[in-house]
Amino acid sequence: MRMRLRAGIVLAPLLLLAVACTSGSPARWHVFVLPHHAGVIYHDASGWVIRVPAGWHVLPFRSSTDGASAAGVQLSNIKLPAPTVVPSFPIQTNGKVLPTRGISLIIATDNDPKLCRPPTGQMSCQRSYATLPLPRPYTIRWSVASQPNPTGPLFSDLWFESGHHTYIATIKIGAKVFNDSHLAVLAKILASLRFGRT
Numbered sequence: 001m002r003m004r005l006r007a008g009i010v011l012a013p014l015l016l017l018a019v020a021c022t023s024g025s026p027a028r029w030h031v032f033v034l035p036h037h038a039g040v041i042y043h044d045a046s047g048w049v050i051r052v053p054a055g056w057h058v059l060p061f062r063s064s065t066d067g068a069s070a071a072g073v074q075l076s077n078i079k080l081p082a083p084t085v086v087p088s089f090p091i092q093t094n095g096k097v098l099p100t101r102g103i104s105l106i107i108a109t110d111n112d113p114k115l116c117r118p119p120t121g122q123m124s125c126q127r128s129y130a131t132l133p134l135p136r137p138y139t140i141r142w143s144v145a146s147q148p149n150p151t152g153p154l155f156s157d158l159w160f161e162s163g164h165h166t167y168i169a170t171i172k173i174g175a176k177v178f179n180d181s182h183l184a185v186l187a188k189i190l191a192s193l194r195f196g197r198t
Helices: 002-021 180-191
Strands: 030-033 040-043 048-052 057-065 068-076 103-110 154-162 165-173
Touching (some): 048 068, 048 180, 165 180
Antiparallel strands (some): 040 048, 068 103, 103 165
């Protein structure tokens, strides 16, 4: 009985968020709370699932502006506002609100026609789409942006595909938590990504 009460407390704000994200239509994403405080399983509306560690925040979002739109989920070790589309840039957490101990991972669709995506033949673009299981973050497959501010967050992104659908994963990680242990947490989350409802 105690576990059910705790699960209800965790899910209540998420259910309210689902109503807000779908503008009154039935929520198509959901989370399953794992027992023993082991985190949650997030089920996205587009048919994929991912395991999220205990204490992390799950924030589904949808954003559009000037002909560009993105939809997906932001996972973070601290509470953050929803990401918003900035044309010509991959969907990502706002670096101005991410503290030095913050970590965010976004998995989403991003249809901005100005984005560099595979396979375009441009040297600056990712050569081909990654497939599951996704590689460890900040390895050779991931694109890593130059960092003009050494104390600011480090950004990385990876395009991947499943079937005929393409997605982007973007990571921002604060300077104080860019280390092997936190990268291992991200790697474990990414490795849990699966398509299907099971």
